[in-house]
Amino acid sequence: MKLSIYRYDPDKDEKPYMQDYEVALDAADRMLLDALVKAKAQDDSLSFRRSCREGVCGSDAININGKNGLACVTKVAELPGHVTLRPLPGLPVIRDLIVDMTQFFKQYHSIKPYVINTDPPPERERLQSPQERDELNGLYECILCACCSTACPSFWWNPDKFVGPAGLLQAYRFIADTRDQATAERLDNLEDPYRLFRCHSIMNCVDACPKNLNPTRAIGKIKEIMVRRAV
Amino acid sequence: MQIRRFDAIVVGAGGSGMRAALELARSNLKVAVLSKVFPTRSHTVAAQGGIAAPLANSTEDNWHWHMYDTVKGADYLGDQDAIEYMCRRAVEVVVELEHMGMPFDRIENGKIYQRPFGGHTQSYGSPKMAMRACAAADRTGHAMLHTLYQQNVRANTQFFVEWMALDVILDPQDGACVGVVALEMETGEISILQAKATLLATGGAGRIYWATTNAFINTGDGLGMVARAGLPLEDMEFWQFHPTGVAGAGILITEGVRGEGGYLLNKSGERFMERYAPNNKDLASRDVVSRAMTTEIKEGRGCGPHGDYLELKLSHLPPEDIIKRLPGIREIAIKFANADPIRDHIPVVPTVHYQMGGIPTNYMGQVVVPEGASKEAIVPGLYAAGECACVSVHGANRLGTNSLLDLLVFGKSSGEQVIKDMRGQPAPHRTLPKGAGDATRVRLARLDSASSGERVVDVLNDLRRTMQAHCGVFRFPDDLVSGVKKVTEIAERASRIFIADKSKVFNTARVEALELENLVETAMATIISAEARKESRGAQARADFPERDDKGWMKHTLWYKEGNRLDYKPVHQKPLSVETMEPKVRTY
Numbered sequence: 041m042k043l044s045i046y047r048y049d050p051d052k053d054e055k056p057y058m059q060d061y062e063v064a065l066d067a068a069d070r071m072l073l074d075a076l077v078k079a080k081a082q083d084d085s086l087s088f089r090r091s092c093r094e095g096v097c098g099s100d101a102i103n104i105n106g107k108n109g110l111a112c113v114t115k116v117a118e119l120p121g122h123v124t125l126r127p128l129p130g131l132p133v134i135r136d137l138i139v140d141m142t143q144f145f146k147q148y149h150s151i152k153p154y155v156i157n158t159d160p161p162p163e164r165e166r167l168q169s170p171q172e173r174d175e176l177n178g179l180y181e182c183i184l185c186a187c188c189s190t191a192c193p194s195f196w197w198n199p200d201k202f203v204g205p206a207g208l209l210q211a212y213r214f215i216a217d218t219r220d221q222a223t224a225e226r227l228d229n230l231e232d233p234y235r236l237f238r239c240h241s242i243m244n245c246v247d248a249c250p251k252n253l254n255p256t257r258a259i260g261k262i263k264e265i266m267v268r269r270a271v
Numbered sequence: 272m273q274i275r276r277f278d279a280i281v282v283g284a285g286g287s288g289m290r291a292a293l294e295l296a297r298s299n300l301k302v303a304v305l306s307k308v309f310p311t312r313s314h315t316v317a318a319q320g321g322i323a324a325p326l327a328n329s330t331e332d333n334w335h336w337h338m339y340d341t342v343k344g345a346d347y348l349g350d351q352d353a354i355e356y357m358c359r360r361a362v363e364v365v366v367e368l369e370h371m372g373m374p375f376d377r378i379e380n381g382k383i384y385q386r387p388f389g390g391h392t393q394s395y396g397s398p399k400m401a402m403r404a405c406a407a408a409d410r411t412g413h414a415m416l417h418t419l420y421q422q423n424v425r426a427n428t429q430f431f432v433e434w435m436a437l438d439v440i441l442d443p444q445d446g447a448c449v450g451v452v453a454l455e456m457e458t459g460e461i462s463i464l465q466a467k468a469t470l471l472a473t474g475g476a477g478r479i480y481w482a483t484t485n486a487f488i489n490t491g492d493g494l495g496m497v498a499r500a501g502l503p504l505e506d507m508e509f510w511q512f513h514p515t516g517v518a519g520a521g522i523l524i525t526e527g528v529r530g531e532g533g534y535l536l537n538k539s540g541e542r543f544m545e546r547y548a549p550n551n552k553d554l555a556s557r558d559v560v561s562r563a564m565t566t567e568i569k570e571g572r573g574c575g576p577h578g579d580y581l582e583l584k585l586s587h588l589p590p591e592d593i594i595k596r597l598p599g600i601r602e603i604a605i606k607f608a609n610a611d612p613i614r615d616h617i618p619v620v621p622t623v624h625y626q627m628g629g630i631p632t633n634y635m636g637q638v639v640v641p642e643g644a645s646k647e648a649i650v651p652g653l654y655a656a657g658e659c660a661c662v663s664v665h666g667a668n669r670l671g672t673n674s675l676l677d678l679l680v681f682g683k684s685s686g687e688q689v690i691k692d693m694r695g696q697p698a699p700h701r702t703l704p705k706g707a708g709d710a711t712r713v714r715l716a717r718l719d720s721a722s723s724g725e726r727v728v729d730v731l732n733d734l735r736r737t738m739q740a741h742c743g744v745f746r747f748p749d750d751l752v753s754g755v756k757k758v759t760e761i762a763e764r765a766s767r768i769f770i771a772d773k774s775k776v777f778n779t780a781r782v783e784a785l786e787l788e789n790l791v792e793t794a795m796a797t798i799i800s801a802e803a804r805k806e807s808r809g810a811q812a813r814a815d816f817p818e819r820d821d822k823g824w825m826k827h828t829l830w831y832k833e834g835n836r837l838d839y840k841p842v843h844q845k846p847l848s849v850e851t852m853e854p855k856v857r858t859y
Contacts, residue, residue: 084780089308091312095602097313135774153421153424154425157370167377181413217372
């Protein structure tokens with residue numbers, strides 16, 4: 041398998057370049073991450089993040105032949121023989137495939153990603169019906185890999201002002217939680233020309249999400265609640 | 272070297288580190304949390320099936336039964352005071368987690384959904400299983416880790432993300448821990464983080480084995496740091512092989528599958544666990560199931576063209592239950608085994624999963640070591656919690672879902688203890704001992720200057736293959752003896768590793784080299800301790816000593832790096848308030 045990989049080490053490179061690796065895969069090498077690990081065994085300076093290798097920690101999001109995805113759950117059998125790997129688009133590159141995710145997490149933090157409930161905590165669990173709990177499905181599973189936000193043109197243009205699909209998916213996760221009492225505050229927090237409304241339903245996020253989540257739908261629901269509140 | 276000062280530092284931002292950080296956030300202390308990955312990348316994220324707490328939402332339950340199961344599951348090597356402590360705080364910490372926003376599944380009356388899990392029974396080991404595992408589908412660890420991170424965001428916890436701790440600094444005067452030396456990965460800079468309290472929450476080291484459910488980052492960094500500082504590691508021979516790792520890939524398939532009604536089959540389609548554990552069958556303890564599976568494979572009843580795996584069947588469950596309760600493992604099985612569990616069986620093998628041993632602590636997270644007449648003298652300023660610690664609640668074999676509980680209970684208790692110990696302490700930090708950080712600097716300088724030597728990847732692969740072959744589910748005397756020799760040789764090679772990458776910026780080659788050193792300490796502790804323990808107990812099953820020997824071996828192993836010296840200390844058989852649970856023949 042041939043990998044063309046974006047390389048840049050600010051310590052020694054004036055500008056980025058692409059480097060080719062030829063890796064011999066064996067039967068146990070199912071995923072693109074296995075190929076990357078083999079490439080790193082040839083050249084230990086090749087830099088990328090990885091951890092769980094099963095698609096749940098969100099470390100190894102990269103741009104694979106133009107599409108964002110997780111290397112660890114991308115099957116080599118489903119890729120062409122020549123694969124081009126670049127860092128996630130739109131974020132500053134620290135080195136090679138490693139990007140600076142500060143802006144991404146800042147937006148996530150900006151939606152107050154925690155249940156707000158000012159009632160004194162009961163002795164036992166707060167009750168929630170199975171149907172109410174089901175409302176959180178498709179939302180809480182987000183792994184913060186940033187595949188969606190860095191595939192979103194609106195996030196590319198305004199990463200400082202637009203929350204982006206990942207953050208908005210979580211904004212809705214807390215609005216949808218019956219235990220949360222801060223819906224009004226959460227809506228206020230999103231009501232400006234950029235934070236929510238820069239989403240133009242391009243739906244790149246849905247296409248990019250390795251967990252099959254649908255940020256566009258969640259964003260639509262927030263907009264709906266906002267409209268309902270206005271009338 | 273830059274020096275930064277804090278009241279307390281937490282090393283690691285998985286479940287226990289972030290639970291401790293939350294406790295510390297409620298004090299006025301200046302706290303730093305270091306993590307070599309962004310907090311939600313920590314390996315707690317991969318836990319699936321649930322967290323144990325006797326909420327009794329669906330079956331009758333209480334902490335006494337939970338305690339009994341844990342003592343028995345541990346094959347009587349667990350400290351009963353610590354086990355009682357954990358089981359009695361289980362409801363409290365799980366309810367707190369729910370209040371924090373944890374998206375637990377629910378039952379009709381709105382309470383938390385609980386499922387059965389291996390070894391968790393009603394009425395002191397009866398065939399009736401207790402529904403004790405509180406679950407968020409099969410993504411409980413993910414939901415818990417994110418919830419804890421979110422609460423830390425709310426609490427304004429100061430994280431040092433992608434900072435790797437390299438060594439603890441002990442004051443030679445009184446042995447107190449005064450902080451750590453740490454590497455900022457993005458810049459390559461080394462700093463001293465000085466603190467009056469240092470809590471290690473660095474997780475496990477399953478990467479010492481070839482086939483493991485563990486993430487790349489599980490390299491035993493805290494264990495390496497403690498071993499290099501001259502402190503012992505406890506019960507390192509006890510490694511849990513999870514019965515159901517995806518064959519060939521190592522990815523975990525939760526025991527919750529069997530909790531929901533799935534079972535194991537051999538090549539004749541026989542539900543073989545009925546022979547090995549007539550009462551609890553597929554929900555016997557993990558060590559019991561893993562041994563049964565290994566025996567089936569060894570005796571020619573394995574599945575597939577090479578007869579080297581068994582099959583996990585859940586296709587008899589209603590598809591909607593699989594989709595609702597086990598969506599994550601369905602995704603994994605489809606991706607990693609080309610098997611959709613709605614119709615196909617999943618090929619599985621026992622796979623290294625969890626380290627029962629670790630840094631010796633008491634149930635308040637204080638690190639305790641032999642000193643003078645005491646076997647458990649407190650090391651001032653040093654704490655450990657989570658998988659890197661040996662409290663010991665898991666003894667020789669951990670029950671499923673007790674690990675997440677361990678993270679919450681001992682994350683919390685160690686945070687509370689740090690706050691308590693900080694009270695009445697003089698405000699200024701003590702002067703750093705002379706030469707603080709020098710040993711780390713020498714190690715790094717050697718790595719930076721070496722232009723030839725052993726490749727990290729080669730040494731690592733040899734280490735993992737050796738541990739896999741010499742220290743597995745069943746352990747044989749010749750393998751153990753030759754394993755000690757081989758790991759010793761590998762350790763020697765590891766002292767000559769070199770890296771070609773000399774960049775300062777996010778040098779992952781350097782990180783992997785430093786991780787290898789920690790893995791080598793962990794592997795050495797494991798194989799030396801395993802070779803020395805001449806009995807079978809829990810996860811240590813010796814072919815030459817097939818029986819448990821309570822007279823000779825009901826004691827904790829302590830391994831020291833210096834000269835590979837071993838020491839032993841008694842098991843705490845006396846609980847806090849109830850009668851001792853006497854060792855019995857362990858059957859399921």
